[in-house]
Amino acid sequence: MRLHRRDLLASTAVLFGGITAHASIVSGALPWQPSAGTPPEPARPGPWLFFTNEEAAAIEAIADRIIPPDPQTPGGKDAGCAVFIDRQLAGPYGRQEGLYTAAPFHKGKKEQGPQSDAGPAEQYRKALAALDRYCRANRNNRAFADLSDAEKDDILAGLESSRIALEGTNGKEFFEAILKDVQQGFFADPLYGGNRDMVAWKMIGYPGARYDYRDWVSRHNERFPLPPVSIMGRPGWMPGKA
Amino acid sequence: MARKLPAKDAVIVGLGWTGSILAHELTEAGLEVVAIERGPWRDTPTDFPPTSAQDELRYRIRHELFLRPSQTTFSFRNKMSETALPIRTWGAFMPPNGVGGGGVHWNAETWRFLPSDFVLKTHLTERYGASFLPPDMTIQDWGVTYDEIEPYYDRFEYLCGTSGTAGNLRGQIHEGGNPFEGPRSRPYPTPAQAQPFSHTLFGKAARELGYKPFPQPSGNLSQAYLNPLGIRLGPCTYCGFCEWFGCGNYSKASPQTTILPVLVRKPNFLARDNCEVTRINLDSSGKRATGVTYVDAGGEEWEQPGELVILSAYTIFNVQLLLLSGIGKPYDPVAGEGVIGRNFTHQTISDVTGFFDAAKFIFNPFIASGSIGMCIDEFNGDNFDHGPHGFVGGGYMGQVQTNGRPIETTPVPPGTPRWGAAWKSAVRENYLSAVKPGTGVHGSFYAYRDVYLDLDPTYKDRFGRPLVRMTIDFHDNELKQNAFLTDRFADIIQAMGAKQVMKEYRKGPYDITKYQTTHLCGGAVMGTDPKTSAINRYLQSWDVPNLFVMGASGFPQNAGYNPTGTLAALAFWSAEAIRSTYLKNPGPLVNA
Ligand SMILES: Cc1cc2nc3c(=O)[nH]c(=O)nc-3n(C[C@H](O)[C@H](O)[C@H](O)COP(=O)(O)OP(=O)(O)OC[C@H]3O[C@@H](n4cnc5c(N)ncnc54)[C@H](O)[C@@H]3O)c2cc1C
């Protein structure tokens, strides 16, 4: 088979973490430079990047029902799960960057995996609009965020079990996506905007980004005493940062 | 038109584990070698320093170190009667990409196969009779024996500094090691790793049940090690960011930590990264490879001529390049003829999770490494009498929990709601006191007539070439095997003192969204007969003798172990045949 250069030029530039890769020749010595790679970029605080204020209110309300606050640990909202999802949807994940998106699209069996031409960003946008329409039509013209906890739970459980259908979008798939994303935001490094102050890690006793347990591997059945650290460090390590 | 580069003695396609081994061996023999790698160059301090390597979202969840499906993917279906659909995001396995290949982000569980695995068809037929095997099972012998490749297993383990306890030293069984393993000529180069609490407890429970547990052979080193190439590895720190991650401590055996620093300094070696080989070129006879064509990341097409071509692109990419280059007869499952794509296999994995009393057990699951764990081998291969059970094959099993990373490893007892206050408190209560082995039951996957690879009629890659199509499903033999093994495994977890045990049997149909392992095997298998194998016992193509095909694509079927120890041993064995025989007299090493 012959490949045509014209087609190639348009199709082959490859992205790695947003940086276009270039072919290079390596010989004579290892080409490394310290910290020359792509260190993670912390999610920046500030306004929503993807969500509208109304969408964000719904997501925060959902996050707080998936992970409700309790006396020891904040819920999904205060832990920053909505910020996490917002930053993810605004980035490569939202656009399904790197995934295979060529047509044709067929539904297939569930064992064949997701087959959708819409990426997560598009799916969230559609589903949140449909959820809003559902709530306004069935719950006295209120938005999801304005419902009682029991009403919110009833709707979420309804989406989960497919008892409640959303117009023009698959409610169950939306529920599964948001369940996964809220829980990932809760447990991921605070770098990404969720797990604020490492609350999720403190809740379970996970020490985070520590990298050396040699002194501890043979100390069996003892509680590990040190607090968690993030890839960005921890407050006590950085003078001037609370 | 492709631009033509100056010829080399050897062209290596893919600079992962086997590509690095062959590059080292062939440059030692004085050849001018170029390695062409699809992904980027990767170095410890640049790409996974211990300041940012421990990022669960980036590496485990978003698969940063892996191939992007937009670059190449496969289509998948269970049955020949179904329409295959493309794998749009990875699930059941994760194809490597970049220098070091899978060696960068593997666990480094470094096993040898059993002597009987290499003569599987003969062995099972002699013991149980031919009619014991399912009629559509197409297992076969390898054409090479354990004894022949033992010295090369040894080479790989000493290259890596593998940590373990020998169970069989030159025929003598040793307490504390795996009594079922084939005889090894030397002990492991470094002692076994220290074992965390839950792993130790599994060993104790297994011993009390009459089994012979042993530490899993590990390429996460128990102590600093100087390898035969003069490269130094550091001790593993049990960081728990190992599988899916690069190691920031130079303590996980990989091409980066065992070969590349020496290889890259050789004047007769050159690597090209971000260059994807699109075809192996043949001369007009179709019996000689003249080199390869590749496309660089800028979209330029190049031709690299070479006297010898080494295909070391990982199982399924090896098969892809053979099919797209028209080398060997494509497999036809209806006629049962042809070899390229035949005997494709994967693995049969299942999990058991144990929940323990939080007041009595603190496991600190985050203290772990990719190959940590205590295992038993009583139910692997043909180590037990299959007569009463009605299936063949088996696997090792063990508490090989590799991490406590919380997105992946926050198990809750069966019956817990999936969200809400009850879920949250169950996560809190069980995190430190649950046992969740990574691949608890690691079972074999034998070959069948209707499990194979070919080219998809509809879906294309970014170059407009057909995707490779996987047709794969579990057969009853493997599901029976898994049910039996999972029950035995759960008995041990129960005996550890669990208050609740959750079994997740492997069930059909084969599901492309559920990760098992990245141990895809077969599709260009080795053997003694060109009608049923693509390569001979030295991994040399029957059709194109100046082409050698490395990796697990050569496995006639998959055993109940991880593949890399065996495919690396075969790479050294093949390199030795090239150096000692082929280079003196290029041509077929075995007459068909
Ligand atoms: C998460 C994970 C964990 C694993 N854990 C274990 C384990 O614990 N034990 C074990 O035994 N095995 C393990 N494996 C499997 C192990 O990584 C592989 O068996 C091993 O790396 C195979 O070596 P290889 O040389 O055949 O292929 P690889 O090491 O994968 O190298 C192949 C290289 O070829 C390149 N390539 C592919 N196509 C092209 C092309 N067209 N042109 C140019 N270059 C190309 C790829 O980018 C890659 O770098 C694991 C794999 C994964 C993904």
Ligand code: SF4
């Ligand atoms: S567990 Fe050990 S070998 Fe694995 S990445 Fe961490 S330090 Fe390296």
